[in-house]
Amino acid sequence: MARALINFPSPVPRGAVIDIRTLFEHVMETGYRYGVDGKAIPRDIVERFVCLFDGEVVFEATLHPAIAANPYFAFPLRAEKSGELAFAWTDGKGARHVETARLVVTG
């Protein structure tokens, strides 16, 4: 069972630039390591991370094996109105993990 931690301030005044921080549980196996049996451990990485606000992409990352295990991303967002933030991590096999959270904007 994968887990994600999402952190951002809310409620916030209109126009504020907030920091959104995300941590996703994933081994990010590089494909360049070898097991004790001498066989290469198959690559298993998150390849794409997106953050959407009310369905519109507001941040996007393409990941390579050099991203550390349990990928961490922090990025800013200008809070213009209240709405739904969605976060999606997609791995190399197409499996997708989605989290949603509500951003409340005042004023």
Added chain:
Amino acid sequence: MARNAEMTRSNGPAATRRAALSGLALIAVPRLARATPEERDAALAQFLAGRAPQRGRVTIDAPALVENGNSAPVTIRVDSPMTAQSHVTRIALFNEKNPQPQVAEFRLSPRNGRAEVSTRMRLATTQFITAAAEFNDGTVAVDSFEVIVTIAACTEE
């Protein structure tokens, strides 16, 4: 710390580690598949697409020394008002000595309000990391920063 210690980083086969542990000649250790500064340059060139990069507009904020190459915090800041008229569209991060030169690529827009992204990356060994940014007017900028990686003691293999 011996420079060759890099060979025992976690991107290597278990056998590599054992060889180093035995305390025998480090030169006997097989070389791993690893990107070269040339490959980094090629990946960067692809991003720059023939445009001459500016200096000073992109800044890498990372520790000068990390205790374990499995996780180094990196923040990239770009000097940009992030308005509809003037903003960053892409930021890419590269390395020169991991198996692959690319680390990540980020897409931003005026919605971000500020041009900044943080992540944590792997470093196979002490090396330069390079960040590049592309602006909506088509200009590009780069910055490079050296991170020294020390070697963990008392590990599993």
Added chain:
Amino acid sequence: MRFPLAGLAFVAATAALAQAPKRSGFEDMSPATQAMQRDDAANPGLFFALDGKAAFARVEGAAGRSCADCHGADGGGLKGVAARYPAFDERSGAPVDLAGRVEICRREHQQAPAWPRESRPMLAMTAYLGLISRGAAMAPPDDPRLATARERGRALFTTRLGQLDLACAQCHDDNAGRRLGGALIPQGHVNNYPAYRLEWQAVGSLQRRIRNCMTGVRAEPFPAGAAELIELELWLAERSRGLPVETPSVRP
């Protein structure tokens, strides 16, 4: 210990540092790694602690009980428990560490299948019990029935082990604060397990950490759950008396 010979010069040094004030391994980490531990939003150890929190409230086993049914919601009366282990177990007449104690409750009070020591659910539950003990000062029980085992742990701590012929105490008492290869030798405290170790890229137990140090001196590590490891844990907890619980911590 990837530089078996480079690091050995210090062994001739005196034990002058042994009297140094107690310092959590946290103090010996780089600012970046400290920041990762301080910030729960950036610490992957929290994934485990949150799993443990969920498991604490879940009914499991033939007895149809959750941990919370007996111990109270949100950890209830178990806050601070991680600072008091290992402790003496009446039934077996032997010391048990926190994982051992959880196992007893699973077996006897829940009649639920065992959680192997380094398994995700056991690490998660002990990480959770550590999380609800955060800040509590390490206070190993003064139970006289633990004295013999603790003394054995102390003896083990000062016994030279492995092909490198080094005792735990030579590094962690006599040479704490010095460098071994690139790594700073910490005092070797245990107020912070399970921990997310960057080297593991995962959460692991104190026993796993001790086993790593044994491999480091090229000794055959004691198997998980071995009496020797519990004895070492008893002595290590005594050495850490007074330090605040940091679980789930981050370590290099």
